[in-house]
Amino acid sequence: xxxxxxxxxxxxxxxxxxxxxxxxxxxxxxxxGFAVLAYPDHVVVPFGMIPLLTMAAAATERLRVAPFVANNxxxxxxxxxQDLATLDVLSGGRVEVAIxxxxxxxxxxxxxxxxxxxxxxxxxxxxxxxxxxxxFADGPFSFAGEHYTVTDHDAIPKPVQKPHPPLFxxxxxxxxxxxxxxxxxxxxxxxxxxxxxxxxxxxxxPRSITVAATxxxxxxxxxxxxxxxxxxELNVYPTGSEPxxxxxxxxxxxxxxxxxxxxxxLDVDVDEYLASPHVFIGSIDxxxxxxxxxxxxxxxxxxxxxxxxxxxxxxERLAGT
Numbered sequence: 001x002x003x004x005x006x007x008x009x010x011x012x013x014x015x016x017x018x019x020x021x022x023x024x025x026x027x028x029x030x031x032x033g034f035a036v037l038a039y040p041d042h043v044v045v046p047f048g049m050i051p052l053l054t055m056a057a058a059a060t061e062r063l064r065v066a067p068f069v070a071n072n073x074x075x076x077x078x079x080x081x082q083d084l085a086t087l088d089v090l091s092g093g094r095v096e097v098a099i100x101x102x103x104x105x106x107x108x109x110x111x112x113x114x115x116x117x118x119x120x121x122x123x124x125x126x127x128x129x130x131x132x133x134x135x136f137a138d139g140p141f142s143f144a145g146e147h148y149t150v151t152d153h154d155a156i157p158k159p160v161q162k163p164h165p166p167l168f169x170x171x172x173x174x175x176x177x178x179x180x181x182x183x184x185x186x187x188x189x190x191x192x193x194x195x196x197x198x199x200x201x202x203x204x205x206p207r208s209i210t211v212a213a214t215x216x217x218x219x220x221x222x223x224x225x226x227x228x229x230x231x232x233e234l235n236v237y238p239t240g241s242e243p244x245x246x247x248x249x250x251x252x253x254x255x256x257x258x259x260x261x262x263x264x265x266l267d268v269d270v271d272e273y274l275a276s277p278h279v280f281i282g283s284i285d286x287x288x289x290x291x292x293x294x295x296x297x298x299x300x301x302x303x304x305x306x307x308x309x310x311x312x313x314x315x316e317r318l319a320g321t
Contacts, residue, residue, distance in 0.1 A: 011038070096167075
């Protein structure tokens with residue numbers, strides 16, 4: 001059985017509008033006990049992730065920062081490596097490198113970026129991980145792949161964290177989770193039920209939110225990781241709705257489930273939905289117990305909670321334990 005790891009919680013800064021509101025949000029997250037302040041990498045969100053994460057790190061002393069997650073198709077991995085290594089140096093070693101293959105097709109279409117089949121995007125991500133690690137390592141390196149070519153490049157600066165900042169790779173399919181099992185330090189177990197810009201269902205495999213599907217994903221990761229599996233941290237995040245604190249979880253879940261069924265054809269009952277590792281609906285006590293159970297049953301110890309405040313009492317109870 002995988003040794004239990006301490007709980008770590010991630011949050012996004014919420015609806016910040018300027019520097020003072022971001023600094024306040026970051027300091028509040030740090031004071032509550034959140035481990036990481038994260039920000040998405042999309043051109044449709046209000047701010048660019050690197051400047052925002054840099055300011056959040058500058059406003060705090062212990063809070064770690066991370067993209068959630070960097071879209072590999074939006075920039076060359078050597079440039080991403082330089083940005084994140086710079087931030088790691090400036091923050092005193094508080095960066096986590098979270099990267100994914102890209103998924104939001106409407107965003108690609110809006111920018112005129114080719115949206116390649118998933119196999120191509122995952123293959124490009126695998127090469128990007130090699131480039132990132134080469135940039136973070138000491139000395140020059142070369143790499144010749146199908147998607148990237150790097151020749152005698154000695155990237156600067158080098159990150160403070162050695163051999164590199166923790167690497168987070170997330171996904172819901174076997175190909176990307178196999179990559180994560182072999183290369184990542186933190187593995188994000190994503191649902192394969194994604195809604196893009198404007199509410200369009202980008203990809204739908206509704207049952208991927210269930211406990212059974214999550215167990216299957218963890219098995220893929222375990223197979224790829226081999227002896228290093230026990231060192232990995234497993235992460236989940238809510239999907240279908242933001243976390244909801246309620247004394248009537250079945251009623252609230254039933255209302256949300258009706259809408260999800262209409263969009264995706266999801267055929268799970270309320271109890272199965274509430275048990276999902278990607279559904280955070282319940283009382284503070286109930287959700288606290290759920291997170292403890294998910295860690296004991298599945299080894300999941302890292303939770304992206306969305307906003308800072310709704311589940312902050314759980315963070316105060318469980319963070320670091």
